[in-house]
Amino acid sequence: MHDTRKTPAPEPGQGRHGEVESLAAQVLSALAQRSGQSGHALDEVMLARFCSDVLKGGKSIQTDSIADLLRQGVGVAAILDGYIPAAARELGERWCRDELSFADVTIGAARLQAILRELSAPWVTDAVTPTDAPNVMLIVPLEEFHTLGGMTATSQLRRMGISVCLCLGQTEDEILQKVASRRFDMIAISVSCRQKLDAARRLVGEIRNAAGDGVPVVIGGRVVEAADDVCALTGADHATVDPREALKLCGVRAPVPAPNDRLSRI
Numbered sequence: 001m002h003d004t005r006k007t008p009a010p011e012p013g014q015g016r017h018g019e020v021e022s023l024a025a026q027v028l029s030a031l032a033q034r035s036g037q038s039g040h041a042l043d044e045v046m047l048a049r050f051c052s053d054v055l056k057g058g059k060s061i062q063t064d065s066i067a068d069l070l071r072q073g074v075g076v077a078a079i080l081d082g083y084i085p086a087a088a089r090e091l092g093e094r095w096c097r098d099e100l101s102f103a104d105v106t107i108g109a110a111r112l113q114a115i116l117r118e119l120s121a122p123w124v125t126d127a128v129t130p131t132d133a134p135n136v137m138l139i140v141p142l143e144e145f146h147t148l149g150g151m152t153a154t155s156q157l158r159r160m161g162i163s164v165c166l167c168l169g170q171t172e173d174e175i176l177q178k179v180a181s182r183r184f185d186m187i188a189i190s191v192s193c194r195q196k197l198d199a200a201r202r203l204v205g206e207i208r209n210a211a212g213d214g215v216p217v218v219i220g221g222r223v224v225e226a227a228d229d230v231c232a233l234t235g236a237d238h239a240t241v242d243p244r245e246a247l248k249l250c251g252v253r254a255p256v257p258a259p260n261d262r263l264s265r266i
Contacts, residue, residue, distance in 0.1 A: 035212075040257055042130055046083075049064070049065040051090050052065070054115070059113075069230045074138055075215070077159065080116065080152070080156070084115065084116055087112060088109065117151070120151075134255075137164075137187045137188070138157070140168050140169070141191075144190060144191075144192055153188075153243050157243050160256055176206055180211070185216075186252050187211065188219075189218070191219055191220070191222075192221050193223055196247075197223065204234050205235060216237040216249070216250040219231070219239040220246065237249075
C-alpha cells in the first residue's frame with residue numbers, strides 16, 4: 001500500500017498531531033478516556049509486545065500478548081480501557097516519528113478494533129443491561145475517522161450497565177430518525193478538531209429539534225482538549241472526554257460501578 005505520510009498543508013491550529021487523531025483512529029476522542037488516565041497500571045514490556053502483535057494484521061484476538069495478560073490475571077477491563085488506548089496512542093506517536101507508515105497504523109487500528117469488539121462481546125446487546133437502564137446515544141459523525149474512540153467509550157458505558165445506541169458512519173437522517181424514535185437520557189457527539197465545530201453545531205440543533213426539550217447533549221473528542229469554548233460554539237450542554245464525568249454532568253446514574261473504579265486500586 002502506498003505510504004501516505006505526505007499530506008496537504010494542515011489548516012491553522014491542526015497540524016500533524018490532528019491528522020493522527022483522525023486518520024490513525026486515535027482513542028483520544030468520542031469520550032474515550034485518555035491513555036495514562038484509565039486508572040490501570042500498564043506493564044511497558046507487555047504493552048510493547050501488544051503493539052508488535054497488532055501490527056501483524058489479522059482480525060482475531062488470538063495473540064500471544066493477550067493470552068499472557070489474561071494468564072497473568074489482567075482483567076478484560078484493563079485490556080479494554082488500558083492496553084488498547086495506550087497501544088493506539090503509541091502507534092500514532094510512532095507514525096509521527098516516521099517509525100511506522102500510515103499503512104502500518106491503519107492495520108494496527110483495524111486490529112485493535114477487532115480485539116475491542118471481541119472482548120466487549122458479552123456487553124454488546126441490551127440483554128445484559130438492567131431493564132430500567134439509562135439510554136445513551138453516542139455519535140461518531142460520518143466525516144470523522146476516529147471510530148476506535150467511539151467503540152471504546154461504548155464498551156465502557158455498557159460495562160457500567162448503560163444501554164448504548166452507537167451511531168457509527170451513519171448519515172444525519174439516519175441519526176435523527178433514531179433520536180426521534182427513542183427517549184435518550186444523554187446524547188454524545190465526538191468531534192476531532194475545531195474545524196468541525198460548525199458541523200457539530202448544526203447537528204446539535206437538529207438533534208434538539210428531533211429529541212425535544214430536556215435531553216442533554218455532550219461534545220467529546222480531541223476538540224475538548226484543544227478549545228475551552230466548545231459548548232458556546234456548538235450549543236451543547238457539556239463537553240468532556242470522560243464517560244463517567246459525562247454521565248455525572250447529565251445527571252445519569254450508572255446501574256453498576258465503572259470497571260476502572262474497582263481495578264484502579266490494584
